[in-house]
Amino acid sequence: MNNLNLDWNNLGFDYRQTSKRYVSNYENNSWDEGNLTEDANVVINECAGVLQYAQTCFEGLKAYRRKDGKIVLFRPDLNAERLEESSKRLYMPVVPKEKFLEAVEQTVLANADFVPPYGSGATLYIRPYIFGSGSVIGVKPDCKFQFRVFTTPVGPYFKDGVKPLSLCVSDFDRAAPSGTGHVKAGLNYAMSLHALQVAHENGFDENMYLDPQTRSKVEETGGANFIFVTKDNKVVTPKSSTILPSITRRSLMYVAKEYLGLEVEEREVYLEELNDFVECALCGMAAVLSPVGKVTNQDEVIVFKNSSTEMGPVSKKLYDTLTKIQMGKIEAPQGWIKVLDEVVEKVS
Ligand code: PLP
Numbered sequence: 001m002n003n004l005n006l007d008w009n010n011l012g013f014d015y016r017q018t019s020k021r022y023v024s025n026y027e028n029n030s031w032d033e034g035n036l037t038e039d040a041n042v043v044i045n046e047c048a049g050v051l052q053y054a055q056t057c058f059e060g061l062k063a064y065r066r067k068d069g070k071i072v073l074f075r076p077d078l079n080a081e082r083l084e085e086s087s088k089r090l091y092m093p094v095v096p097k098e099k100f101l102e103a104v105e106q107t108v109l110a111n112a113d114f115v116p117p118y119g120s121g122a123t124l125y126i127r128p129y130i131f132g133s134g135s136v137i138g139v140k141p142d143c144k145f146q147f148r149v150f151t152t153p154v155g156p157y158f159k160d161g162v163k164p165l166s167l168c169v170s171d172f173d174r175a176a177p178s179g180t181g182h183v184k185a186g187l188n189y190a191m192s193l194h195a196l197q198v199a200h201e202n203g204f205d206e207n208m209y210l211d212p213q214t215r216s217k218v219e220e221t222g223g224a225n226f227i228f229v230t231k232d233n234k235v236v237t238p239k240s241s242t243i244l245p246s247i248t249r250r251s252l253m254y255v256a257k258e259y260l261g262l263e264v265e266e267r268e269v270y271l272e273e274l275n276d277f278v279e280c281a282l283c284g285m286a287a288v289l290s291p292v293g294k295v296t297n298q299d300e301v302i303v304f305k306n307s308s309t310e311m312g313p314v315s316k317k318l319y320d321t322l323t324k325i326q327m328g329k330i331e332a333p334q335g336w337i338k339v340l341d342e343v344v345e346k347v348s
């Protein structure tokens with residue numbers, strides 16, 4: 001194991017091709033059995049729904065290596081459920097939960113050598129996705145689909161790791177009021193690329209998007225939800241029907257309440273109350289929990305006192321508790337951790 005000569009401690013969030021990936025095709029109202037393949041390339045028709053009308057959605061989760069060498073997944077059932085919601089919204093066939101879980105497990109086990117060692121800080125990022133793979137020229141759903149799962153070993157999403165991020169309130173909207181902001185549609189990310197580029201050109205790490213209807217409430221960034229902390233240690237997270245329901249955020253809010261005994265609130269968060277918070281962080285599978293130091297809104301700079309130079313103390317406790325749960329150092333709530341059995345590796 002781990003004879004790949006990768007510099008595990010210094011991986012970035014980059015694509016690195018691993019050994020095998022899972023592929024299953026949908027045609028005539030059913031999914032085929034699916035199998036693992038070494039071929040990392042996808043060959044589809046020039047008129048495929050994904051290419052013409054962006055009919056695609058995806059998920060993101062991670063496999064972790066524990067001290068005893070075991071590989072674990074964190075709440076993969078929730079990724080299966082969210083992919084189901086995304087698929088329905090994009091008029092794509094649903095991958096049954098059992099099939100999703102089996103595909104993820106098979107793919108991780110087939111790439112076990114790429115699951116970074118315990119203590120390296122790196123993980124194996126898992127990317128399940130579905131796309132229209134047939135041919136469609138009028139605007140309508142594709143007739144064929146492909147479900148794939150690949151993996152890639154990754155380090156921190158943000159380059160400077162734990163250094164607090166500097167965000168700006170974006171002039172662009174991420175999601176329409178009754179659009180696709182609540183699902184993980186590829187199109188949400190395509191339309192955020194320009195906004196992200198503008199933010200980077202202006203010296204910011206990421207965008208803070210506002211609610212598209214009133215532009216007065218905080219939504220999320222392009223790839224993570226927000227967590228704020230009040231002066232009296234209450235953990236607050238924005239509630240909105242147009243943000244992605246982050247699995248990390250839902251888990252952290254549970255940890256805050258049930259493990260740390262903190263008061264938690266999921267509610268609308270107004271831009272004008274940002275000054276009341278002492279800590280801010282981004283949460284997501286890729287971002288894990290990344291501190292936010294400041295947010296620039298036009299001429300105003302809002303500084304979060306307790307997370308301006310390093311991760312805030314409440315975020316740190318949340319981070320430590322969540323990662324200990326993932327590593328098996330603290331007992332996890334029932335069903336949160338799936339330990340993979342490397343002996344039953346199936347390769348077709
Ligand atoms: N918000 C957006 C837009 C995302 O792309 C992600 C990443 O999946 C998240 C939030 C965080 O969600 P999760 O914690 O399930 O990874």
Ligand code: COI
Nearest residue numbers: 060061223284285286287
């Ligand atoms: C994730 O956290 O898994 C994401 O999908 C965010 C980003 C890499 C798209």
